[in-house]
Amino acid sequence: MQSQMSIYPDQASNFAPQVDALMIFITxxxxxxxxxxxxxxxxxxxxxxxxxxxxxxxxIHGDMRLEAAWIVVPLMLSLCMFGWGAVVYVNFRxxxxxxxxxxxxxxxxMFKAQQPNGLREINELHVPVGRDVRLILGSEDVIxxxxxxxxxxxxxxxxxxxxxxxxxxxxxGRYHFFCAQYCGTNHAxxxxxxxxxxxxxxxxxxxxxxxxxxxxxxxxxxxFTEKACVTCHISDGTGRAPSLxxxxxxxxxLSDGSTVAADDxxxxxxxxxxxAKVVAxxxxxxxxxxxxxxxxxxxxxxxxxKSLQSQPVPAKGYGMAPAAAAAAGKK
Amino acid sequence: MSSQTLPITHEMPRxxxxxxxxGIRSWLLTTDHKRIALLYLASVTFFFFIGGLFATMIRIHLxxxxxxxxxxxxYNKLFTMHGVAMIFFFLIPSIPAVLGNFLVPMxxxxxxxxYPKINLLSWxxxxxxxxxxxxxxxxxxxxxxxxxxxxxxxxxxxSAVTPAVIGIFINGFSSILTGLNFIVTIHTMRAPGLxxxxxxxxxxxxxxxxxxxxxxxxxxxxxxxxxxxxxMFHLGFFNPALGGDPxxxxxxxxxxxxxxxxxxxxxxxxxxxxxxxxxxxKPIFGYTFIAGSSIAIAVIGFVVWAHHMFLTGESxxxxxxxxxxxxxxxxxxxxxxxxxxxxxxxGSVSYDTPMLYAxxxxxxxxxxxxxxxxxACLGLDIHIHDTYFVIAHFHYIMxxxxxxxxxxGLHFWWPKITGKLYPEFLARIAAMVLFVGFNLTFFxxxxxxxxxxxxxxxxxxxEFQVLNVMSTAGASILALGYLLPMIYLTWSMRYGxxxxxxxxxxxxxxxxxxxxxxxENFDVTPVxxxxxxxxxxxPDLGLTxxxxxxxxxxxxx
Numbered sequence: 001m002q003s004q005m006s007i008y009p010d011q012a013s014n015f016a017p018q019v020d021a022l023m024i025f026i027t028x029x030x031x032x033x034x035x036x037x038x039x040x041x042x043x044x045x046x047x048x049x050x051x052x053x054x055x056x057x058x059x060i061h062g063d064m065r066l067e068a069a070w071i072v073v074p075l076m077l078s079l080c081m082f083g084w085g086a087v088v089y090v091n092f093r094x095x096x097x098x099x100x101x102x103x104x105x106x107x108x109x110m111f112k113a114q115q116p117n118g119l120r121e122i123n124e125l126h127v128p129v130g131r132d133v134r135l136i137l138g139s140e141d142v143i144x145x146x147x148x149x150x151x152x153x154x155x156x157x158x159x160x161x162x163x164x165x166x167x168x169x170x171x172x173g174r175y176h177f178f179c180a181q182y183c184g185t186n187h188a189x190x191x192x193x194x195x196x197x198x199x200x201x202x203x204x205x206x207x208x209x210x211x212x213x214x215x216x217x218x219x220x221x222x223x224f225t226e227k228a229c230v231t232c233h234i235s236d237g238t239g240r241a242p243s244l245x246x247x248x249x250x251x252x253x254l255s256d257g258s259t260v261a262a263d264d265x266x267x268x269x270x271x272x273x274x275x276a277k278v279v280a281x282x283x284x285x286x287x288x289x290x291x292x293x294x295x296x297x298x299x300x301x302x303x304x305x306k307s308l309q310s311q312p313v314p315a316k317g318y319g320m321a322p323a324a325a326a327a328a329g330k331k
Numbered sequence: 332m333s334s335q336t337l338p339i340t341h342e343m344p345r346x347x348x349x350x351x352x353x354g355i356r357s358w359l360l361t362t363d364h365k366r367i368a369l370l371y372l373a374s375v376t377f378f379f380f381i382g383g384l385f386a387t388m389i390r391i392h393l394x395x396x397x398x399x400x401x402x403x404x405x406y407n408k409l410f411t412m413h414g415v416a417m418i419f420f421f422l423i424p425s426i427p428a429v430l431g432n433f434l435v436p437m438x439x440x441x442x443x444x445x446y447p448k449i450n451l452l453s454w455x456x457x458x459x460x461x462x463x464x465x466x467x468x469x470x471x472x473x474x475x476x477x478x479x480x481x482x483x484x485x486x487x488x489x490s491a492v493t494p495a496v497i498g499i500f501i502n503g504f505s506s507i508l509t510g511l512n513f514i515v516t517i518h519t520m521r522a523p524g525l526x527x528x529x530x531x532x533x534x535x536x537x538x539x540x541x542x543x544x545x546x547x548x549x550x551x552x553x554x555x556x557x558x559x560x561x562x563m564f565h566l567g568f569f570n571p572a573l574g575g576d577p578x579x580x581x582x583x584x585x586x587x588x589x590x591x592x593x594x595x596x597x598x599x600x601x602x603x604x605x606x607x608x609x610x611x612x613k614p615i616f617g618y619t620f621i622a623g624s625s626i627a628i629a630v631i632g633f634v635v636w637a638h639h640m641f642l643t644g645e646s647x648x649x650x651x652x653x654x655x656x657x658x659x660x661x662x663x664x665x666x667x668x669x670x671x672x673x674x675x676x677x678g679s680v681s682y683d684t685p686m687l688y689a690x691x692x693x694x695x696x697x698x699x700x701x702x703x704x705x706x707a708c709l710g711l712d713i714h715i716h717d718t719y720f721v722i723a724h725f726h727y728i729m730x731x732x733x734x735x736x737x738x739x740g741l742h743f744w745w746p747k748i749t750g751k752l753y754p755e756f757l758a759r760i761a762a763m764v765l766f767v768g769f770n771l772t773f774f775x776x777x778x779x780x781x782x783x784x785x786x787x788x789x790x791x792x793x794e795f796q797v798l799n800v801m802s803t804a805g806a807s808i809l810a811l812g813y814l815l816p817m818i819y820l821t822w823s824m825r826y827g828x829x830x831x832x833x834x835x836x837x838x839x840x841x842x843x844x845x846x847x848x849x850x851e852n853f854d855v856t857p858v859x860x861x862x863x864x865x866x867x868x869x870p871d872l873g874l875t876x877x878x879x880x881x882x883x884x885x886x887x888x
Contacts, residue, residue, distance in 0.1 A: 009782050015713070022711045023781070030701040033665075037672055037697055041690060044675035048611070049682070054874045056866040057613030057678035062670075067620050070669040071662060078658035081708050086651055088710025093647050108487070142483040143577060145642065145717060149783025152714040156643045158578070159482060160571025163644040176792060180717040180785040182476045184483055185403050188788035273574070290572070 012175055012196060013151035014168040018088050020152070025084065029077055092153065095166040099134035100127070103216065103299045106137070106144035106157040106179070109186035114296065117206055118215035123192030125177065127169050128202035134166040136264060138295045145181035148194055154180050162264045169196040220304025223297055227289065235308075237317020241286065242279050245311035246320070253280045253321040262320075267302050279319035341831030343750050347847040362447035363850055368433035369748075370454050375421050375429060376817075378461065381468075382416035383813065385409045390772075390806040396793045406789035407474040408490065414477025416468075419499050420461050422729055423591060425737045426598035427544075428453070428509055431537045433748060435513055437841035437848065438531045440522025440857045445515040453508045460502025467495035476787060478588070481569035481580040485561040493562055496555040503552035506594075510544025513537050522840065524859035528622070531839050531863060532615065535622040536601025539629035543590045543597075546633070551587035554580065578643055585636035593632040595729050596696070597625055599736025600667055603689045606743050607671050608864035609837040610686035611678030612874070615864050617670040624663030631660040641712050650709055657707035664700050668693060683835070684758040688739025691766045695731025699724060702777065720780025723773045731769055738765070738816060745820060746834050750847040751827030757819050765812030771805025836872045838864050 011017055048057070102125070103114045113121045113135075127133045137146055139159040146165065147154035150173075155165035179190035197205060214222065224230050232241035251259040252266070255278045260266055269276055271293065274286035293301070313320070348365045358366060389409050392400035401409065432450065436443050444450050467473050471491040475484035484492050517538050521530070557568045558580070567573025569580040608615040615621060637645060637653040671693055680686070702724040705711050715721065739762075746752055775798040784795045791799070833842040838861070844853050861868055 019711060019714045022708060023705070026705055026708060026711065030704060034697055034701060037668060038694065040672050041675065041693065044672070044678070045680055045690070048675060048678045048680045050612075050679045055612070055679040056874050057611050057680075059614050059865065059867050060616060060673075060677060061614050062617040062620070063673075066669075066673065067617055067666070071666060074665045075659075075662055078661060078704070081704060082655050082658050085708035085710040085712075086654065089641070089650065089654075089713065090647060090709075092710070092713055093650075142487050143480055143643075147717070147783070147785060149714070154642055154713060154716060158571075158644060160577065161644065176783065178783065178785045178788075182407075182478075182480070182483070182787040184474070184487060185407060187407070188403065188785075188790045 009152075010150040010171070010173070010175060012169060012171040012173060013148075013153065014170060015088070015092060015152045016150065016170070018091075018152075022084060022088060026081055029081070033074075092165070095134045095164060096132050099132045099166055101134050101136060102127070103296070103303075104135045104137050104146060104157070105140060105295045105299070106146070106183075106190075107140035107295075108142065108184050109179070109190040111144075111146065111177075111179070111190065111192065112296065114216060114299070115206060116215070118219065119206060123190075125192070125194045126202060126205060127194065127196055128199045129169050129172055129196055130199065132166060132168050134164055136299070137163045137165065138299065140295050142183045143181050144179045144183050144190065146177065147180035148175060148177045150175035151194075156181055162268065169194075172196045172198055216300045216303035217307045219297075220300035220302070220307075223293075223301055224304055227293075229301075232286070234317075235311065235314070237314030239317065240283070242282060242319035243314050243317050244305050245308050245318070246313040247318070248306045248309040251321045251323075252277075252319045254278060255280050255282070259321045264302050267305055268298055271298060271301065282319070341829045343829050344845040344847070344849070346849065347750065347845060348850045349749075349847050351850045360451075362443070362451055364432050364436050364444050364447065364450055365748075365848065365850075365852075367450050367454055368429050368431075371424060371428040371432060371457070374454075374457065374461065375425050378416045378420035379425075382413050382421055383810070385413035385416065387806070387810060389413060390803040392789065393791070393799045394803050396791050396796050398790045401789075403789045404474065405472075407476075407787070408472035410787055411473045411476050412468050415464060415473065415495065415499070418477055418591070418595075418729075419502055420457075420464065422595045422733055423506060424457060424509075425595075426602065426733070426740065427513070427537060427540055427594070428457070428505075430533075430602065430737070430740045430744065431509075431513065431540075431598060434744065434841055435516060435534060435537055436520070437747075437844070437852050438534050438839055439517065439520060439525055440840045440853060440859070441516065441520040442851045442853070444512045445520060446512050449508050450512055453505045453512070456505040456508070457502055460498045460500075460505065463494045463498030463501060467491040467493075467498065470494070478584065479555060479558055479580075480584075481558060481561070481575075481577045482571070485558050485568075486570050486572075493559050496559045500552045500556050500559075503548045506544045506548045510541035510548075513541040514545070522857050522859055525840075528619065529859060529861075529863050530622075532604035532618070532621055532625075533598075533601035536597045536604070536625050539625040540594050540597045542626075542629050543594050543632070547587040547590045547594075550583055551591075554583040554587070557583075578640070578645065581640050581643060582637065585639045586633075589636040589639065590629070590632045592725070592728060593628055595733040596736075597628060599692065599696075599733045599740075600625065602736040602740035602743070603671060603692050604667075605837075605839070606685045606689040606739060607674050609743075609835050610681045610683055610689070611675050612866050613674065613678045613864070614862070614866075615670065616673040616676070617666075618863060620666050621670050624666045627663040628660060631656065631663070635660055638707055638712075641709060642716050654707055654709045658704070661700065661704060661707070664696075668697060668700070682759065684753075684755060684762055685739050685743035687759055687762040687766075688735055688742060691762060692732060692735040692739060694766070695727055695735060695769060698774075699727030699731055702727065714783075715780055717785055718780035719776040719784045719786055722786050723776035723780060726773045726776075731773070735765070735769075738813075741816070741820070743835075744841075745823070746830030747841055747846045747848070749824050749827070750830055750845075751823045752830045752834065753819050753823040753827055757815065761812055761815035761819075764808060764815065768805055768808030768810075768812045772802050772809050773805070775799075775801045775805070833872070836874070838866065838869060838872070 105112045113125050137157040139157045144157040151167045153167050155163050175194045232239045237243040247262045272290045275284045278284045392398045473495045474490040475488050560566050567575040569575040635657045638657045641650050779798045
């Protein structure tokens with residue numbers, strides 16, 4: 001990366017060869033048309049150049065077969081480009097199961113990351129080779145974008161909602177990451193380095209520097225008590241609010257009869273705007289925590305609620321749709 | 332082989348629109364579409380100059396990785412004000428309001444636009460909008476990016492956002508009224524015999540552009556007004572902390588701003604469709620396909636906007652739909668390029684300056700259009716979105732395409748507008764300088780983008796320096812390419828040779844009257860009984876009919 005100039009970026013993730021292959025494919029098609037048209041223009045330009053002042057060209061008004069050909073052939077090639085690109089994109093947008101989840105919060109003008117064990121980093125990100133890594137992205141203020149050129153991946157970091165992106169690092173090393181969405185004065189300084197380590201080194205790095213940081217789950221549990229969530233969301237289902245055991249990832253039955261999947265976004269919304277989606281059989285009495293929690297605290301609470309996924313669901317006092325509750329109960 | 336045409340010395344007509352009345356009032360209160368076109372010419376040139384100045388400072392600043400000219404705050408203002416000045420106050424009005432205003436009535440054999448007073452009003456609205464924007468520029472500047480993404484623009488920016496969005500809101504009415512005027516004029520004021528499929532392709536392009544003006548502009552105007560309201564009164568439209576949705580802003584913004592690209596490029600395509608048959612001296616190949624593709628671009632162009640948002644977290648299904656539609660809009664553009672190329676076949680091709688611009692346009696538009704296929708590709712966009720690849724792509728379209736078309740069109744119709752010829756040799760040199768300078772400036776940026784340099788960076792890692800220096804070097808050549816025409820075109824107004832009514836010669840109605848034309852355009856309303864670009868049946872042009880077929884072959888070329 002530090003060489004004077006390369007015309008090809010490093011390939012350091014599973015997506016890099018996929019994106020580069022697409023690049024070569026589309027470049028090939030485009031080069032063919034660009035060269036064909038350019039050669040035709042230059043050839044006609046000289047071959048049919050005007051030889052005396054009064055000369056006029058031969059009146060040719062068109063040719064339907066040619067028109068059909070240069071509509072159909074580009075259309076077919078376009079569909080190929082679309083299809084191949086769609087496959088890569090869907091793969092990128094739909095993360096595999098069992099990922100290493102790292103929370104990343106953007107704020108003017110830094111990225112803060114938190115490893116699963118609670119280790120925090122600023123403008124640095126450490127990830128192991130060969131593991132599917134998922135970044136859960138949130139923003140404290142404006143829109144940012146987390147971009148790792150060597151991985152060929154980027155995703156906007158939005159205020160008010162979570163985006164996720166995933167990749168599998170394939171080559172150890174240090175690679176730039178940038179903020180790619182213009183976010184104000186020091187946008188260009190908002191970036192840092194991704195360090196890709198061999199798995200044992202990553203494990204050693206994680207355990208060697210945990211320090212006194214609480215893991216997100218532990219921090220979330222502490223917040224759950226401090227913010228008095230626990231007084232209503234009693235785990236045995238006897239509180240004024242539903243028990244949160246088993247709720248993460250399940251379908252929740254709402255007071256209007258519809259159901260919603262309890263993912264990170266739903267939990268975030270329920271903390272900040274509790275009246276938006278009220279669980280069936282419960283009153284909309286929860287106060288909003290808008291402005292009282294940082295994005296990182298919300299992420300910690302989410303992690304804690306996620307950790308309750310495996311806890312036993314009480315017989316009553318839960319928020320899930322009956323079928324989902326039954327399924328969760330069996331676990 | 333001796334030429335049949337004798338050298339003719341032309342004289343300026345005794346009375347024409349430029350000298351019909353005198354004094355500043357006769358210009359500021361004129362309802363003559365030709366004079367209004369010149370008012371626009373002066374004002375868009377002013378904004379082009381301002382935008383160009385900002386661009387120059389940007390390129391100088393980026394010579395070193397740390398950036399050595401300005402502070403980060405100032406740099407952010409430079410690229411924002413460059414974008415706002417160039418897009419809203421130069422590119423969008425350039426061809427429609429200058430060349431369109433001048434030519435649409437003349438090309439259809441009319442005396443003026445349908446609503447001459449509204450036409451003047453459009454210009455004043457443009458001036459008022461421009462005034463607000465200049466006020467924003469000079470009282471703190473604007474640092475939101477021309478895209479005004481929320482909540483940066485509506486909450487976090489400390490710059491003069493409110494006057495800028497008010498200025499763009501007001502300016503929108505100018506576009507809407509111009510579009511309305513053109514549509515009504517084209518529908519109701521065509522000369523006898525001028526059927527829809529005899530219209531010059533420039534008029535078709537203006538018609539398609541006017542549709543976008545009318546349908547798209549209200550959306551951007553209201554959206555930016557909402558940004559202003561959120562900023563001033565803390566109404567939660569786009570700020571998530573107030574229950575708003577920043578993605579909603581992007582949908583509304585791009586619903587106009589993507590079609591706005593077609594507002595810039597369609598009229599340029601119209602210009603090229605006039606120039607190529609004129610200088611190949613034969614009918615354009617596939618007239619209906621070129622005309623129809625303008626309408627197709629205008630219509631499909633309205634349903635591709637969310638391809639700017641593939642990585643905002645929008646639904647995967649939405650992304651798939653918008654990617655597919657973006658590929659579809661590429662087809663009518665390709666159709667145009669193939670038809671222009673085919674028009675040269677068996678033509679009588681000359682090297683005149685407008686032709687050099689038209690062919691330069693095809694070359695640059697080809698690269699700009701084809702790189703659009705890279706960005707429309709979902710998988711590839713993950714990497715190149717928001718990098719210099721995008722910057723290079725849209726400059727190839729907007730500058731390589733739209734500005735080449737505009738400058739080429741100015742050269743083509745300059746003899747009609749002023750009655751004078753510019754120095755041909757110098758003009759050819761300038762066209763080539765522009766072409767070379769443009770490529771040197773922007774081609775390296777494709778590579779920069781693929782290497783991963785994000786856009787809107789006031790500093791960058793050192794490995795990107797070589798390409799940035801190349802780009803800045805190219806920009807200095809490009810600047811020369813713009814300055815030359817400004818100088819010699821101005822010079823020619825006074826000292827140029829008298830052009831005569833139809834110097835090229837060309838087939839359109841605008842060439843049937845004197846240069847410069849009288850205020851009423853035509854002494855008698857013309858009657859059209861010929862097909863467009865038909866050189867074979869136009870003895871009035873003074874060319875040897877059928878010479879193309881009789882001319883000796885040039886197999887030894």
